Amino acid sequence: MDLLLSTPRICWWRVLFLLSIFQDYLSSMLDCPPTCSCTPTEIYCNKSDNGKFFPLLALQDTGSNGNNSNNIQDLFKNITSIHIENWTGLQTLRDVDMELYTGLQNLTIMNCNLRQIHARAFAQNPHLRYINLSKNPLTLLSWQLFQNLQLSELRLDGVEFTCGCDVRWVQLWQQRAQAGLHTQQLYCHTGTSRIPLQAMDISHCDLPDISVSHKNLTLIEGANVVVTCNGSGAPLPEVDWTVSGLHSINTHQSSVRPNVHSIKLTLVNVSREDNGFILTCIAENVVGMTNASIHLTIHYPPAILHLAEPERQHDTCIQFTVRGSPQPSLRWLFNGKELRQSQFVRTEVDDYQDYLEGCLVFRNPTHQNNGNYTLVATNFLGTTTKMVYGHFLSAPFFYEDYEYGTPTPPLSGTHQSDEDTFGVSIAVGLAGFACVLLIVLFVLINKYGRRSKFGMKGPVAVISGEEDSASPLHHVNHGILTPCGLDAGPDAVVIGMTRIPVIENPQYFRHGHNCNKPTTYVQHVKRRDIVLKRELGEGAFGKVFLAECYNLSPTKDKTLVAVKTLKDPTLAARKDFQREAELLTNLQHEHIVRFYGVCVDGDPLIMVFEYMKHGDLNKFLRAHGPDAMVLVDGQPLQSSGELGLSQMLHIATQIASGMVYLASQHFVHRDLATRNCLVGNGLLVKIGDFGMSRDIYSADYYRVGGQTMLPIRWMTPESIMYRKFSTESDVWSFGVILWEIFTYGKQPWHQLSNTEVIECTMQGQVLDRPRICPKEVYDIMLGCWQREPQQRLNIKDIQKILYAMGKATPAYLDILG
Numbered sequence: 001m002d003l004l005l006s007t008p009r010i011c012w013w014r015v016l017f018l019l020s021i022f023q024d025y026l027s028s029m030l031d032c033p034p035t036c037s038c039t040p041t042e043i044y045c046n047k048s049d050n051g052k053f054f055p056l057l058a059l060q061d062t063g064s065n066g067n068n069s070n071n072i073q074d075l076f077k078n079i080t081s082i083h084i085e086n087w088t089g090l091q092t093l094r095d096v097d098m099e100l101y102t103g104l105q106n107l108t109i110m111n112c113n114l115r116q117i118h119a120r121a122f123a124q125n126p127h128l129r130y131i132n133l134s135k136n137p138l139t140l141l142s143w144q145l146f147q148n149l150q151l152s153e154l155r156l157d158g159v160e161f162t163c164g165c166d167v168r169w170v171q172l173w174q175q176r177a178q179a180g181l182h183t184q185q186l187y188c189h190t191g192t193s194r195i196p197l198q199a200m201d202i203s204h205c206d207l208p209d210i211s212v213s214h215k216n217l218t219l220i221e222g223a224n225v226v227v228t229c230n231g232s233g234a235p236l237p238e239v240d241w242t243v244s245g246l247h248s249i250n251t252h253q254s255s256v257r258p259n260v261h262s263i264k265l266t267l268v269n270v271s272r273e274d275n276g277f278i279l280t281c282i283a284e285n286v287v288g289m290t291n292a293s294i295h296l297t298i299h300y301p302p303a304i305l306h307l308a309e310p311e312r313q314h315d316t317c318i319q320f321t322v323r324g325s326p327q328p329s330l331r332w333l334f335n336g337k338e339l340r341q342s343q344f345v346r347t348e349v350d351d352y353q354d355y356l357e358g359c360l361v362f363r364n365p366t367h368q369n370n371g372n373y374t375l376v377a378t379n380f381l382g383t384t385t386k387m388v389y390g391h392f393l394s395a396p397f398f399y400e401d402y403e404y405g406t407p408t409p410p411l412s413g414t415h416q417s418d419e420d421t422f423g424v425s426i427a428v429g430l431a432g433f434a435c436v437l438l439i440v441l442f443v444l445i446n447k448y449g450r451r452s453k454f455g456m457k458g459p460v461a462v463i464s465g466e467e468d469s470a471s472p473l474h475h476v477n478h479g480i481l482t483p484c485g486l487d488a489g490p491d492a493v494v495i496g497m498t499r500i501p502v503i504e505n506p507q508y509f510r511h512g513h514n515c516n517k518p519t520t521y522v523q524h525v526k527r528r529d530i531v532l533k534r535e536l537g538e539g540a541f542g543k544v545f546l547a548e549c550y551n552l553s554p555t556k557d558k559t560l561v562a563v564k565t566l567k568d569p570t571l572a573a574r575k576d577f578q579r580e581a582e583l584l585t586n587l588q589h590e591h592i593v594r595f596y597g598v599c600v601d602g603d604p605l606i607m608v609f610e611y612m613k614h615g616d617l618n619k620f621l622r623a624h625g626p627d628a629m630v631l632v633d634g635q636p637l638q639s640s641g642e643l644g645l646s647q648m649l650h651i652a653t654q655i656a657s658g659m660v661y662l663a664s665q666h667f668v669h670r671d672l673a674t675r676n677c678l679v680g681n682g683l684l685v686k687i688g689d690f691g692m693s694r695d696i697y698s699a700d701y702y703r704v705g706g707q708t709m710l711p712i713r714w715m716t717p718e719s720i721m722y723r724k725f726s727t728e729s730d731v732w733s734f735g736v737i738l739w740e741i742f743t744y745g746k747q748p749w750h751q752l753s754n755t756e757v758i759e760c761t762m763q764g765q766v767l768d769r770p771r772i773c774p775k776e777v778y779d780i781m782l783g784c785w786q787r788e789p790q791q792r793l794n795i796k797d798i799q800k801i802l803y804a805m806g807k808a809t810p811a812y813l814d815i816l817g
């Protein structure tokens with residue numbers, strides 16, 4: 001659920017960068033030890049040799065370049081297998097011999113003269129699975145050598161140990177059939193004779209016994225406690241508590257009695273961070289190690305860490321995070337009264353350790369759901385509450401007769417719960433929808449001179465375009481919409497029907513209770529006026545076509561348009577469609593893609609947009625970059641060569657200008673990127689999209705949960721972290737757009753995976769200056785990428801600066817590179 005639970009610890013991009021640079025000459029540096037043969041993964045030394053030392057890959061003199069430790073490590077790491085046979089000089093295996101081969105899996109040192117292995121020899125070789133030490137004059141071997149390895153086989157054929165407690169562990173492993181030792185005939189000698197290891201009988205030599213004072217320990221935060229651990233046995237074991245990762249203040253105290261080694265651990269002021277911690281005590285001697293654990297449970301009163309205003313995700317949701325132990329129970333109050341849960345309002349919760357994360361989910365909320373929501377979290381240690389105001393819709397004027405205060409909308413009963421086929425359900429309330437319908441109806445009724453108060457039937461038939469006029473021309477003013485209708489979803493409205501919430505308008509919705517904004521006229525187009533020509537693309541919602549549209553303009557017979565179709569619309573989809581059309585009708589600007597109207601007589605539903613000849617800006621940039629021929633899928637545009645500086649500035653200025661307009665309308669786009677801008681003739685650029693980005697540019701999105709796809713490479717830390725979107729977060733995205741423009745459409749952070757991008761963004765990393773980008777432009781980018789939203793540049797200022805730069809850029813600067 002939370003994006004940030006699964007991020008890696010390290011930002012790898014520097015490492016990746018270094019590796020890619022050095023990789024080329026790495027392979028030339030491998031030098032095989034004498035009398036061995038080598039491959040990139042194996043060292044094989046089977047010739048007799050008196051070599052005293054373990055074979056190390058020698059490094060060729062790399063001359064002037066001194067810093068290659070990365071490469072050396074990589075080189076050694078790739079060795080998975082080492083085989084040494086008959087090296088009679090090899091008597092000691094040291095930790096320094098082994099430490100560079102960190103990827104080693106198989107090690108054979110056979111028939112050498114190996115007598116001693118240092119205690120930490122395998123400490124840096126965690127991948128060792130197979131070790132063959134056959135036929136070496138080893139007399140001793142410590143189990144600690146292997147304690148952090150998961151050995152599948154340890155071959156010791158022909159090794160003759162000295163009988164004694166020191167090799168008791170080998171006998172135990174044989175008995176337990178560990179590491180294949182049970183299949184080997186092993187012997188030990190007692191000074192005079194050689195006996196099978198199995199037959200060795202030594203008393204007072206066994207695994208330690210261990211006991212701890214508690215099994216489970218339940219404490220209230222702030223308490224103090226002492227736990228003890230006794231280790232006993234022969235030989236008397238060493239005992240220790242492992243406390244790494246423990247938050248509570250702790251001290252050890254050990255004492256030795258004749259047969260018991262005891263260790264006391266004192267915890268002071270236990271912290272809630274230690275809830276669930278497992279305290280482990282370890283006792284070890286030459287025979288082996290035993291351990292025992294105490295499971296800590298820390299109780300503390302609940303706390304509400306986060307309670308957010310309603311936000312659209314899949315459904316509308318009031319997000320919360322609560323922490324407490326034992327797990328608190330949750331209740332909701334709506335305007336001070338117990339909130340009754342139903343299929344329209346319900347709590348969804350995930351738990352993660354002692355965190356409860358969830359949502360109070362609303363299906364199709366209406367103005368009736370507006371009010372104060374109080375979350376009450378309770379466990380035996382206390383109760384905590386927090387309140388948030390939920391605003392969903394403004395009250396439509398003809399609902400004034402209804403009573404406020406019931407959480408369930410009156411019309412919801414008629415709604416099927418799985419009607420919503422859109423990726424993200426849209427938070428338009430039925431009330432808003434009804435508002436629109438009623439006004440439409442009201443107008444129609446007025447037109448026919450009839451008066452019938454609330455006598456509506458078959459609203460869908462009305463909305464889907466039962467045209468009353470015989471005019472073949474386009475129909476203007478068919479639906480007259482009030483701002484109540486427009487207000488329908490606080491943040492659900494979209495440009496070009498992208499399937500996550502794109503635009504929100506908090507101030508507007510806060511104060512939009514009265515209906516005295518100008519009405520919206522959604523233009524209707526006759527189906528027979530639209531002639532489809534070819535498909536331009538397909539998204540999950542339907543297809544986009546190039547079409548000719550007749551009677552659209554009084555001066556032209558027909559106009560080329562892009563039409564977006566909506567296949568198999570459900571009622572919910574129709575509502576979204578209608579609402580989107582209203583929105584688009586209200587967004588008119590020279591740098592927002594022009595919306596002509598809708599066609600709703602029959603299926604599919606159609607939206608008619610201006611056709612932008614060169615398609616999306618990302619494709620256009622790639623087609624006009626240095627790699628144009630390689631990058632454009634099979635169909636290079638009539639490339640007029642690479643874009644120059646003034647052209648890039650011109651593109652950026654136009655987008656900024658569209659954004660200034662969006663900001664003036666208090667619209668937050670949320671998905672600004674070059675893929676969502678369109679290019680027409682004469683380098684005309686407009687913001688807008690046909691909702692196909694998520695299908696065509698799916699690599700630019702990070703799928704969270706089932707349906708939500710987030711453009712994280714364009715997102716601010718606060719959007720990633722808290723899903724906070726604002727005009728300032730759009731400015732950040734604009735900085736990324738600038739970067740895209742100056743890299744000819746490269747994907748931001750293309751060398752990183754999605755989780756790495758999240759990590760880098762949260763750490764405050766920003767994109768590097770593109771090679772051809774002037775410092776002044778990069779300064780704008782940096783101004784967009786200020787971590788604090790209020791410190792980011794204002795889009796108006798950006799637009800002015802870019803415009804001025806464009807004017808001041810002499811043509812000769814257009815030769816970039």
Ligand SMILES: *[C@@H]1O[C@H](CO)[C@@H](O)[C@H](O)[C@H]1NC(C)=O
Binds near residue numbers: 086111
């Ligand atoms: C290793 O030495 C043994 C005799 O000590 C010999 O039989 C064997 O063939 C030698 N192995 C190799 C690979 O040289």
Ligand SMILES: *[C@@H]1O[C@H](CO)[C@@H](O)[C@H](O)[C@H]1NC(C)=O
Binds near residue numbers: 044047
């Ligand atoms: C050493 O191994 C190689 C291949 O692994 C083999 O061709 C060669 O005969 C072996 N040498 C001896 C002395 O066994």
Ligand SMILES: *[C@@H]1O[C@H](CO)[C@@H](O)[C@H](O)[C@H]1NC(C)=O
Binds near residue numbers: 065066067
């Ligand atoms: C090599 O790296 C070390 C530190 O990692 C640095 O101090 C030194 O200047 C570098 N030398 C060269 C030749 O790059």
Ligand SMILES: *[C@@H]1O[C@H](CO)[C@@H](O)[C@H](O)[C@H]1NC(C)=O
Binds near residue numbers: 027
């Ligand atoms: C190490 O192995 C990796 C993956 O198998 C490979 O990409 C890399 O080139 C290797 N490095 C060297 C120095 O051989």
Ligand SMILES: *[C@@H]1O[C@H](CO)[C@@H](O)[C@H](O)[C@H]1NC(C)=O
Binds near residue numbers: 081
């Ligand atoms: C290691 O040895 C095992 C058993 O002999 C063998 O199956 C495996 O392929 C070897 N792995 C490598 C990386 O040499």
Ligand SMILES: *[C@@H]1O[C@H](CO)[C@@H](O)[C@H](O)[C@H]1NC(C)=O
Binds near residue numbers: 110132156
């Ligand atoms: C391991 O040692 C045994 C002798 O104990 C030998 O027969 C076998 O070939 C060795 N395995 C490898 C992979 O060298």
Ligand SMILES: *[C@@H]1O[C@H](CO)[C@@H](O)[C@H](O)[C@H]1NC(C)=O
Binds near residue numbers: 211214228260262
């Ligand atoms: C540890 O040993 C001491 C003394 O022998 C004994 O009093 C105590 O109860 C033991 N504690 C545990 C947890 O076994």
Ligand SMILES: *[C@@H]1O[C@H](CO)[C@@H](O)[C@H](O)[C@H]1NC(C)=O
Binds near residue numbers: 215216295
């Ligand atoms: C200790 O607590 C754990 C988890 O709380 C539980 O699974 C286990 O059964 C408890 N054991 C005892 C002995 O109470």
Ligand SMILES: *[C@@H]1O[C@H](CO)[C@@H](O)[C@H](O)[C@H]1NC(C)=O
Binds near residue numbers: 222
């Ligand atoms: C106990 O720890 C809490 C924070 O975990 C701290 O606020 C409090 O002052 C500590 N109490 C004492 C007595 O140290």
Ligand SMILES: *[C@@H]1O[C@H](CO)[C@@H](O)[C@H](O)[C@H]1NC(C)=O
Binds near residue numbers: 280282290291292
């Ligand atoms: C405790 O012992 C068990 C088996 O005896 C082992 O799997 C586990 O890793 C040990 N735990 C620690 C912390 O060493």
Ligand SMILES: *[C@@H]1O[C@H](CO)[C@@H](O)[C@H](O)[C@H]1NC(C)=O
Binds near residue numbers: 371
């Ligand atoms: C909601 O809470 C605010 C602030 O506490 C209060 O002014 C308002 O009257 C409350 N509204 C309702 C409907 O209870």
